[in-house]
Amino acid sequence: MTTENQAAIEQEKEYMERLAKQDSYPLWAFHRDGDRHPPKAAPWVWRWKEMRELAYEAGRLERIKGQGYRRALLMQNPGLKAAGMATPSSTKTMSSAIQIVWPGEIAEAHRHTAAAIRWVIEGSGAFTVQDGEQFRMEPGDLNLTPSFVWHDHKNPSDEPVIWLDCLDAPMVGFFDAMFQEPFPEDVQPITKPDGYSNASIGNGLMRSVSSEVTGRALPLNYKWADAYAALQAMNEGSRYDGIIMEYTNPTTGGHTMPTLACKLQQLRPGFHSDAHKHTSSVVYNVAKGSGSSIIDGKKLDWGFGDTFVVPSMNAHEHINDSMSEDAVLFSMSDLPLLESMLLYQEHHVDRQEVTGTIG
Numbered sequence: 001m002t003t004e005n006q007a008a009i010e011q012e013k014e015y016m017e018r019l020a021k022q023d024s025y026p027l028w029a030f031h032r033d034g035d036r037h038p039p040k041a042a043p044w045v046w047r048w049k050e051m052r053e054l055a056y057e058a059g060r061l062e063r064i065k066g067q068g069y070r071r072a073l074l075m076q077n078p079g080l081k082a083a084g085m086a087t088p089s090s091t092k093t094m095s096s097a098i099q100i101v102w103p104g105e106i107a108e109a110h111r112h113t114a115a116a117i118r119w120v121i122e123g124s125g126a127f128t129v130q131d132g133e134q135f136r137m138e139p140g141d142l143n144l145t146p147s148f149v150w151h152d153h154k155n156p157s158d159e160p161v162i163w164l165d166c167l168d169a170p171m172v173g174f175f176d177a178m179f180q181e182p183f184p185e186d187v188q189p190i191t192k193p194d195g196y197s198n199a200s201i202g203n204g205l206m207r208s209v210s211s212e213v214t215g216r217a218l219p220l221n222y223k224w225a226d227a228y229a230a231l232q233a234m235n236e237g238s239r240y241d242g243i244i245m246e247y248t249n250p251t252t253g254g255h256t257m258p259t260l261a262c263k264l265q266q267l268r269p270g271f272h273s274d275a276h277k278h279t280s281s282v283v284y285n286v287a288k289g290s291g292s293s294i295i296d297g298k299k300l301d302w303g304f305g306d307t308f309v310v311p312s313m314n315a316h317e318h319i320n321d322s323m324s325e326d327a328v329l330f331s332m333s334d335l336p337l338l339e340s341m342l343l344y345q346e347h348h349v350d351r352q353e354v355t356g357t358i359g
């Protein structure tokens with residue numbers, strides 16, 4: 001090395017130290033340093049069989065009481081875990097968990113800025129109480145807990161109830177806007193008649209003209225029978241997703257909630273979708289049937305109750321090999337925030353060659 005080069009290196013090193021003293025960093029070096037890639041979520045699957053067993057085991061453990069705890073198992077993406085992301089989340093933007101509500105159990109009332117959805121997988125004897133209204137939840141039902149709505153859960157039946165919780169918590173955390181408070185009592189009083197919120201939106205075709213509901217995200221309950229019937233009646237689909245419909249906020253006609261979009265899609269017998277990739281990340285739960293998805297070149301076989309994720313910009317396509325049974329996927333994504341920031345992009349890609357498997 002020439003003395004001249006040596007001097008230049010020394011000079012840069014000394015300059016970098018001076019910048020660091022001023023809590024600064026040069027943009028050109030930031031782009032040059034290869035180790036600054038953000039943590040990436042991996043395409044992944046959490047199997048129903050294993051998660052169900054673990055949930056039951058949690059149910060048999062000591063009673064969970066105090067501070068609004070839930071018997072919920074957060075599904076942590078191994079890609080994000082490896083990269084040291086502190087909050088156990090399933091994608092960069094969403095947390096999801098398998099929650100079991102044990103017979104006779106109460107999950108105490110609290111509220112938080114993060115919005116949540118519940119997607120019931122098994123059991124039909126549980127209720128969630130949201131801002132004074134109770135909702136009975138059955139398999140395939142979707143229930144919304146919009147931001148800062150008081151919620152507690154109870155299971156007066158003699159069978160455990162298991163559902164998938166999905167939250168926008170990582171997005172809320174990114175803005176340092178996450179806070180939570182307990183309700184002064186274990187359970188909140190029921191102050192509204194059954195069906196109050198759903199009645200205010202007249203089957204999705206009408207809305208109450210009272211200012212109380214207009215434009216707000218409501219703690220609605222979407223029944224499986226209605227959602228599945230809507231898919232069956234639909235004959236126009238997407239080349240990437242088959243027959244796909246979104247659970248709308250009927251007061252706005254827009255996305256399910258301001259931060260989260262929930263959809264239900266049907267892959268009819270023999271359907272093999274085209275492949276695409278998009279900036280939104282998606283958490284799926286298998287509602288009916290079985291099939292597979294090819295994500296980033298790797299094949300993931302799925303069946304009832306499995307939860308899997310397609311992270312942002314991972315090429316993916318869905319397949320239903322069965323010639324007689326349909327397959328139905330429930331999904332939740334961060335689409336609404338991306339759209340509102342003009343960051344949503346979707347690109348067609350060629351169908352993929354399978355180079356490995358997931359799960």
Ligand code: 1HN
Nearest residue numbers: 070072095097151165167169
């Ligand atoms: C939460 O409040 C619930 O209220 C479930 O049932 C899962 C996961 C992360 C953070 C808060 C619930 C949750 C959660």
